[in-house]
Amino acid sequence: MTLQPTTPIPLTWLYVPGDRPEVVAKALASGADVVIVDLEDAVAPDRKDYARAATAELLSAAPPVPVHVRVNALNTPQAAEDLKALSPLPGLAALRLPKITSPAEVVSVAERTAPAEGGAIPLYALLESALGVERAYDIAASHPALHGITLGEADLRADLAVHHDPALDWPRSRVILAARAAGLPSPAQSIYPDTKDLEGLAASSAHGRTLGFLGRAAIHPRQLPVIERAYAPTPQEIESAEQILEAATTTRGAQALPNGRFIDPAVVAVAHRTLSLAHRAPRH
Secondary structure: OOOOOOOOOOOEEEEEEOOOHHHHHHHHOOOOOEEEEEOOOOOOHHHHHHHHHHHHHHOOOOOOOOEEEEOOOOOOHHHHHHHHHHOOOOOOOEEEEOOOOOHHHHHHHHHHHOOOOOOOOOEEEEEOOHHHHHOHHHHHOOOOOEEEEEEOHHHHHHHHOOOOHHHHHHHHHHHHHHHHHOOOOOOOEOOOOOOOOHHHHHHHHHHHHHHOOOOEEEOOHHHHHHHHHHHOOOHHHHHHHHHHHHHHHHOOOOEEOOOOOEEOHHHHHHHHHHHHHHOOOOOO
16 A cells, blocks of 8 residues: 555654653653653652553543553553553553563453454554564564554663674564564664764664664654654655656656656655655654
C-alpha cells in the first residue's frame, strides 16, 4: 500500500516519567508527535502506584496528542496492575511492552486487553535483549494488535556487553528488516542518552536514517527539533519525489527520467512517503 501525503507519520516520540504529572503536561505541549508516559525504568519502585494513578487520571479523557504508556516488565506484579488500570481508558493510544523476548508475551497482552467489542488496543514491543532481537520477526508477526517493534538499546548494550555504537548496527538492521517483513512500519530509532550533545544526536540520527529507521524517541524536548530535522526530507529529496510522481502520472510502468534516474513502482512508493513526510505540519 502506498502512503499518501495526507497520512500522518510520527517522527518524534517523547518519553516522560509517569510519576511527574507536571513534566507530562509540559511534554504534551512540547510539539512531540507522540508522548510516551513511562511507568517502568523512569519510576522508582516506591512510586509505581502513584505513577499508575496519575497516568490513569491523565487518560480518563483524550489528551491533545497521542499518548502511549510503557508498562512495567510483564514478569512483574506491577504489569498486571498497569494493564488492568489503563487498558479501558479512552485517552490511551497504545501500550508499549518492555523487554519482550517471545511472541507469546505479545499474544498474552493482546488477549488480556482486548475490549469486548472490537477496536483492539495497539501494542508496541520493545526488544531489549539478544534473545528478543534473535526472535524479532516472530515477535513482529505475532498478533494483529501489534503495531510496531523497536529496540531498547541501553538494556541491549548491557546484555551484549558492548560499549561502541557500531556494535549495535546489526541488531538495528535486524529489527528494521523484521518489522518491514511483518508488514509493520519502519521502527523509530532508540533514544540518544546525552541530552546536551545535540551535534552527536544529529549525527546519530542521520546514521539511523541511512539504516532505515523512521523518526526517533527522545528523553528531553530540546532533542525534538534535531530529530525532526534529521528525518524530514531535504529540499532536494522533495524536488526529486515531485519529479518522480509527475513522471509516473504521465507514463505507466518502468521508465528513465531525463536525468537518467530509473523509476519503477518501488521508487514511486518511496516518493509518496517522502512527500507524506514533507507535508507534515511543522512542529518546531
